Amino acid sequence: MSGSTVAVRMYNVGFGDAFLITVEGTAKPWRMLIDCGVHSQGQARKISETVDAIISDLAATSPDGTPHLDVVAATHHHADHISGFSVDAWQDVRVDEVWLPFVEDETDADAAALRRAQTETARRLLGLIEARTLGLDPGSGPADVREAHWFALNSFGNADATDRLLGRNGQHFAGAHRVRYFPHPDEAENTVAVAGGDAVVHVVGPSRDPEQLKRMDPPKSAGWLRLDLDDPEGVEDLTDVPLFDPDYVVSDRDRLPESLVDAKRSLNLVRVTNDAGLLGAASILERAVNNTSLFMVLDVGGTRLIFPGDAQEGAWQHVLQNPAKTDLLRDAVFYKVGHHGSHNATPKDFVEKVWQDGGYAMLPWGLVKRWQDAIPKRELLAALHDHQHTVIRADAPQTLPGVVTVNGDLWSEVVFTVNG
Amino acid sequence: MTLAGVNVPSVPTPDRRRLRTFAFDPMSTRLSGRYLVLDVPFETNLQPGPCGSLLQVVDFDATRDQWYEPVDLDAGAVLAQDGLRPSERDPRTHQQVVYAVAMSVIERFERFVGRRFRWRANHQLRLVPHAFEGRNAFFDPRRRAVLFGYYRADQRDPGPNLPGQVIFTCLSSDIIAHEITHAIVHRLRRYFAQATNSDVFALHEAFADLVALFQHFVHRDVVIQAVAATSGDLRRNSGLLDLAEEFGRSSGRGRALRSAIGTERTPDRFRRATEPHERGACFVAAVFDAYLDVYQASIADLLRIATGGSGVLPPGRLHPDLVNRVADEAVKNADRLLGMVVRAFDYLPVVDVTFGDVVRAIVTADRVLFPDDSGNLRGTLVEAMRRRGIYPPRVTSLADAALTWPAPEQPLSLADPAAPVDLQPLILSATRDLDLTGEAGPVISAAPAAGGRAGERRIDQQVGAWARRHAHALGLEPSVDIDLAGIHVAYRQAADRQPRPEIVVQLTQRRPDLEDPGLDENKRPVFRAGTTLIAGVDGRVEFVIAKPFPFLDEGAVAALPPGHAAHGHHRAGTDRLAALRRWLAGLEEDDALSAWTLEPAIDRLDFAAMHNDVGGEAADVRVHRRGAHVQRRVR
Incomplete structure (x- = not known):
C-alpha cells in the first residue's frame, strides 16, 4: 500500500459539513462523502451550488463520466450535515452504500423510539415557539427565541434528505443503494474493509450502551412548559381564555x-417569559442529536484520519475510555474538527494527551453572527496551534504547497501519502 | 367638628388579623371541606392590594393586560368574616391567600431568628399572583418579587382535579411558603444565589421546603385531626407531610423534594447525589427523621400513662384528651426543630455554603443558647444527619465541641482601639425594633448610602478599616478591598429564658486575580471569599466562619507565628479554589448551551430554572438559560 494516497476535500458550505474522501492505491479509487449540509443561518453559498460542485468533481474523475460514490456517510440528521441531500441533482449520482448511525434504523425498536422522540420534540418545540411569537416569524423574535428556533429547525426539517438517504418516498440516488447502520451489535462488523482492501473504516461511535443512549434523549420540558410526547392534546394555551x-x-x-401602579411599572411583567426555558430545551435537543453522530476512523495502511461527526463531550468519553479505540486516535495525521470547533466537541484530553503533535485539522465553519464569539472556541484553536497542528479553515482557504490545494473559496483539499 | 364628635372612646387597634386560606390548596379543601384561618400581625394602614410594610400584592395580569380588583382587607365586611372565603373564581381571595401565608411565614421566621425582619433597604417584597402561564412559581431577586404561574391540569392524569382545569400556584400554601422562604434566605445570604457548589441551591431548596413543610404544624386543628386519624403515629399521615399536593398531582408528576422522607436512613443516597433537588431531599428527610424521633420520644410518657404503663395502644381511636396532649407535643416539637434549623442561619458562611457547614452552624448556634442540650434535641438532629451521610468533612468526631465553629486563635475584638467599630447605634436600633409599641429604630444597613450621624464615619467604613487590619485572621486578602455585606444585632432566648444579644457581621471580598483572565471582567464567574463573624455586644469576636481563598503574599503568611489562623485559611483557600474551578468546568460540560455562547454556565443557573416544574422532576432539564432580558449580573 506504500505510495497510496488519501485526500480529504472540504467544501466551503458555510456553517455545515461536506467532506469528500478519496483513497487511491492498488485498486480503483474509492470515494466516500461524509455529510453534505449547511445551517440555515450560515450559508456561504446555496447548498445546491455545493452539490453541483461535488457532482461535477465526481463526474470529472469517473472513467465513464457518471458521478459515483462508494459510500455516503451521514453522521447525524442535523440540517447542517444532511440538508444537501434534498437537492434533486443527487438522482444522477450512483451510490453503492449509505452509512447511517443506528438511531436512524426504523427496524430497531429502541432506535426508532429515540429517533421519533427527537423529531417529535423538535415539532413540539416549534409549536411552542410559534405560540410564543403569536404566529409571527420567529426569525424576527427575541434573540433567545430565534436561536431556539434555529436549533429546533436544525433537528426537524430534514425529511427529504432523510428520504433520499434511505431511498424512500420517491427520493433516491441513481439506482438502488445499500443502507448500513452503525455500530452493528456484532463488534466485528464495525471494522469495514474498503477501497479493495487498501483501507479500513473503524466505526467507534455512537455507543449503543444504555447509559450512553441517555445522552441522546430529547428534553422532556422546556422551562415552564412540557414537551410531553404522549399527551394527545398537544400544546395547551390559556392566552385567550379569561381567568376570571x-x-x-x-x-x-x-x-x-x-403604589400598585408604580410597582407594576417597575416589575416589567410583560418581560416575564419562558424564552430561557425554550432555548435551554432546544440546546439539549441539539446536543442529543449531535451525540448520535457516527464517529469514524479511516485507516489507510496505518495512516489514520479521524471523523467524529459532531460528537460532544459525553459521546467522546465513550471513545476515550476505551483503550483500543483511543489507540486508533493517537497517531492520526488528520482530524475533522468536531462541531465547527465549539466548546465540548473536542475534548481537552484528546488535544493535550492523546493526539500526537504535528497533524492536520480541518475546521468546517461559516459565520453565524450570534455564535461568532463562542465558535470556534479560541482555547481550542490555541491548543491545536500549540501542538503544531496545521488548521485548515473552510472560510479562509490557504494553499500549502505539496499538501493543501485550494479551489477558490469552493474547497480546500489535503493529501496524505501512505508510507507502507 | 363638634367636641362631641371627637371625644369618643377609642377602640384599640387589634394586634392580630385573621384570614382564611385553603387547607392547603383548593383540591384538598374540596376533598375535606375545610378552610384554615391564619393569624397574622395586624398591619395598620394596610392598603388595597394588599399593600403593607413588608409585602405588596400586585395582581396585574400582563398576558391579558388587565388588573384584577385589589382586595381591601380593612373593609368592615372583610374584617368581620376573617377575610373572604377563598375561591378559585375570585382573584381577590387569591391576593388574600398569598398575603396571609407570606405574612405568617415571615412572622415565624422573625420569632426564630430573634429580630425584626426587613427587606433590603426597607423595600417591600412584591407578590404577583397571576404573573404568567406555566408550571412554575419563583422568586426573582432582580424584581424583588415572587411570580406565580397558572396552568391547565394534566389532560390524562389530573389527579382529583378536572382534566384541563386551571391550577393556580398562588393558592397553594406550600408553594407560597416555599417561595417566600427563598426570598427570606436571599435577604439573609444574597450570595447563595450563586451556585458555587452542588449544595448551595440544594440548601436554598431544602430550607424552603422545610419551612413549607413545618408550616403545616401552625394549624393546630389540622394536627389534632392527623393525630386522631393516625393514633399518634404521624408517619402514617401523608396529608400533613405532603407538600404542594395539588401541584404535584395535577402535573401528573412525583414530588422530588420530599421523595426521601420516610425512606431508609442510610448515607448512600446523599453520597451519590449530585443534583440539587436530590441532595436537598436528603437534608429534608434527615430533619424530618429527627422531628419524628423527638416527637415519638416526647409522647412516650403520654402513651404509657394512657395505657396503664405498657405504652402499647389498643386498636381504635385515641381518647380526645390524649389526642389534644399529643397534638401539643407535635406542634411544640415542630417549632423547636424548625427553630433550631432556622436559628442556624446567622452562623452560616457568607458564600459557598455546604450541608456540612449547616450541621456546624446548627450545633454552634444551639450550643450557645442551650449548652446542656437537656432534651437531646441537638444530639438527635446530628445523629439523624449522620445516618443520612450529612456531616462536615474532616471533623474529628461528631461531638458538640468538634462540630462547633472555631473561636479565633488570638483574641479579636470589634472594639480594637486601633480601628474601632461603633456598635452602639446598631444595638439601640435593634432594641427599638423589638419594642412593638414604640417607634422602630433607624435602618443601619451595610449599604454605603445609609450614613450615621454627620461627621461620623459610616459603619461600612469602620468595619472595612477594622477588617483590613485583621484580614489574615479573618481569611481575607489584606491587599484587596473588603466589603461589608451585612451587620445586625439579634436577641435570642436562651435556656435560662434570658435574651442573648449577638452581633452578626458578614464580610466579602471579590478576588479578580483568581478569575478567568480570558473573559471580560463583567461577564465572567465572580470568585468571592467571605467571612461571617459572631460577636458579643462588647465587640469580642466569638466565632470566625471563613470561606477563604489563598493569600497573595505567601511569604507574609509563612512569616506569621505557627498557631496563626492564616495558615489554616491559606490551606483551606487553596482547596476551595481548586474545587470551585472544577465545579465551574463541570457546569460548562453539563450545559448544552456552553457550546454556543461565552456566557458562563453558572449565570444560567437561577431560581426560575431551579423551579421549573415545581414539585416535579425538574432534573431532566438541569440547566436553563436565564431570561434574555437579564443583561446585567446583579449577583
Whole structure:
C-alpha cells in the first residue's frame, strides 16, 4: 500500500459539513462523502451550488463520466450535515452504500423510539415557539427565541434528505443503494474493509450502551412548559381564555392605589417569559442529536484520519475510555474538527494527551453572527496551534504547497501519502 | 367638628388579623371541606392590594393586560368574616391567600431568628399572583418579587382535579411558603444565589421546603385531626407531610423534594447525589427523621400513662384528651426543630455554603443558647444527619465541641482601639425594633448610602478599616478591598429564658486575580471569599466562619507565628479554589448551551430554572438559560 494516497476535500458550505474522501492505491479509487449540509443561518453559498460542485468533481474523475460514490456517510440528521441531500441533482449520482448511525434504523425498536422522540420534540418545540411569537416569524423574535428556533429547525426539517438517504418516498440516488447502520451489535462488523482492501473504516461511535443512549434523549420540558410526547392534546394555551369573571377586572385604572401602579411599572411583567426555558430545551435537543453522530476512523495502511461527526463531550468519553479505540486516535495525521470547533466537541484530553503533535485539522465553519464569539472556541484553536497542528479553515482557504490545494473559496483539499 | 364628635372612646387597634386560606390548596379543601384561618400581625394602614410594610400584592395580569380588583382587607365586611372565603373564581381571595401565608411565614421566621425582619433597604417584597402561564412559581431577586404561574391540569392524569382545569400556584400554601422562604434566605445570604457548589441551591431548596413543610404544624386543628386519624403515629399521615399536593398531582408528576422522607436512613443516597433537588431531599428527610424521633420520644410518657404503663395502644381511636396532649407535643416539637434549623442561619458562611457547614452552624448556634442540650434535641438532629451521610468533612468526631465553629486563635475584638467599630447605634436600633409599641429604630444597613450621624464615619467604613487590619485572621486578602455585606444585632432566648444579644457581621471580598483572565471582567464567574463573624455586644469576636481563598503574599503568611489562623485559611483557600474551578468546568460540560455562547454556565443557573416544574422532576432539564432580558449580573 506504500505510495497510496488519501485526500480529504472540504467544501466551503458555510456553517455545515461536506467532506469528500478519496483513497487511491492498488485498486480503483474509492470515494466516500461524509455529510453534505449547511445551517440555515450560515450559508456561504446555496447548498445546491455545493452539490453541483461535488457532482461535477465526481463526474470529472469517473472513467465513464457518471458521478459515483462508494459510500455516503451521514453522521447525524442535523440540517447542517444532511440538508444537501434534498437537492434533486443527487438522482444522477450512483451510490453503492449509505452509512447511517443506528438511531436512524426504523427496524430497531429502541432506535426508532429515540429517533421519533427527537423529531417529535423538535415539532413540539416549534409549536411552542410559534405560540410564543403569536404566529409571527420567529426569525424576527427575541434573540433567545430565534436561536431556539434555529436549533429546533436544525433537528426537524430534514425529511427529504432523510428520504433520499434511505431511498424512500420517491427520493433516491441513481439506482438502488445499500443502507448500513452503525455500530452493528456484532463488534466485528464495525471494522469495514474498503477501497479493495487498501483501507479500513473503524466505526467507534455512537455507543449503543444504555447509559450512553441517555445522552441522546430529547428534553422532556422546556422551562415552564412540557414537551410531553404522549399527551394527545398537544400544546395547551390559556392566552385567550379569561381567568376570571369580567366583574373582577378593574375598568377604571385611576382608582388603583398609586403604589400598585408604580410597582407594576417597575416589575416589567410583560418581560416575564419562558424564552430561557425554550432555548435551554432546544440546546439539549441539539446536543442529543449531535451525540448520535457516527464517529469514524479511516485507516489507510496505518495512516489514520479521524471523523467524529459532531460528537460532544459525553459521546467522546465513550471513545476515550476505551483503550483500543483511543489507540486508533493517537497517531492520526488528520482530524475533522468536531462541531465547527465549539466548546465540548473536542475534548481537552484528546488535544493535550492523546493526539500526537504535528497533524492536520480541518475546521468546517461559516459565520453565524450570534455564535461568532463562542465558535470556534479560541482555547481550542490555541491548543491545536500549540501542538503544531496545521488548521485548515473552510472560510479562509490557504494553499500549502505539496499538501493543501485550494479551489477558490469552493474547497480546500489535503493529501496524505501512505508510507507502507 | 363638634367636641362631641371627637371625644369618643377609642377602640384599640387589634394586634392580630385573621384570614382564611385553603387547607392547603383548593383540591384538598374540596376533598375535606375545610378552610384554615391564619393569624397574622395586624398591619395598620394596610392598603388595597394588599399593600403593607413588608409585602405588596400586585395582581396585574400582563398576558391579558388587565388588573384584577385589589382586595381591601380593612373593609368592615372583610374584617368581620376573617377575610373572604377563598375561591378559585375570585382573584381577590387569591391576593388574600398569598398575603396571609407570606405574612405568617415571615412572622415565624422573625420569632426564630430573634429580630425584626426587613427587606433590603426597607423595600417591600412584591407578590404577583397571576404573573404568567406555566408550571412554575419563583422568586426573582432582580424584581424583588415572587411570580406565580397558572396552568391547565394534566389532560390524562389530573389527579382529583378536572382534566384541563386551571391550577393556580398562588393558592397553594406550600408553594407560597416555599417561595417566600427563598426570598427570606436571599435577604439573609444574597450570595447563595450563586451556585458555587452542588449544595448551595440544594440548601436554598431544602430550607424552603422545610419551612413549607413545618408550616403545616401552625394549624393546630389540622394536627389534632392527623393525630386522631393516625393514633399518634404521624408517619402514617401523608396529608400533613405532603407538600404542594395539588401541584404535584395535577402535573401528573412525583414530588422530588420530599421523595426521601420516610425512606431508609442510610448515607448512600446523599453520597451519590449530585443534583440539587436530590441532595436537598436528603437534608429534608434527615430533619424530618429527627422531628419524628423527638416527637415519638416526647409522647412516650403520654402513651404509657394512657395505657396503664405498657405504652402499647389498643386498636381504635385515641381518647380526645390524649389526642389534644399529643397534638401539643407535635406542634411544640415542630417549632423547636424548625427553630433550631432556622436559628442556624446567622452562623452560616457568607458564600459557598455546604450541608456540612449547616450541621456546624446548627450545633454552634444551639450550643450557645442551650449548652446542656437537656432534651437531646441537638444530639438527635446530628445523629439523624449522620445516618443520612450529612456531616462536615474532616471533623474529628461528631461531638458538640468538634462540630462547633472555631473561636479565633488570638483574641479579636470589634472594639480594637486601633480601628474601632461603633456598635452602639446598631444595638439601640435593634432594641427599638423589638419594642412593638414604640417607634422602630433607624435602618443601619451595610449599604454605603445609609450614613450615621454627620461627621461620623459610616459603619461600612469602620468595619472595612477594622477588617483590613485583621484580614489574615479573618481569611481575607489584606491587599484587596473588603466589603461589608451585612451587620445586625439579634436577641435570642436562651435556656435560662434570658435574651442573648449577638452581633452578626458578614464580610466579602471579590478576588479578580483568581478569575478567568480570558473573559471580560463583567461577564465572567465572580470568585468571592467571605467571612461571617459572631460577636458579643462588647465587640469580642466569638466565632470566625471563613470561606477563604489563598493569600497573595505567601511569604507574609509563612512569616506569621505557627498557631496563626492564616495558615489554616491559606490551606483551606487553596482547596476551595481548586474545587470551585472544577465545579465551574463541570457546569460548562453539563450545559448544552456552553457550546454556543461565552456566557458562563453558572449565570444560567437561577431560581426560575431551579423551579421549573415545581414539585416535579425538574432534573431532566438541569440547566436553563436565564431570561434574555437579564443583561446585567446583579449577583
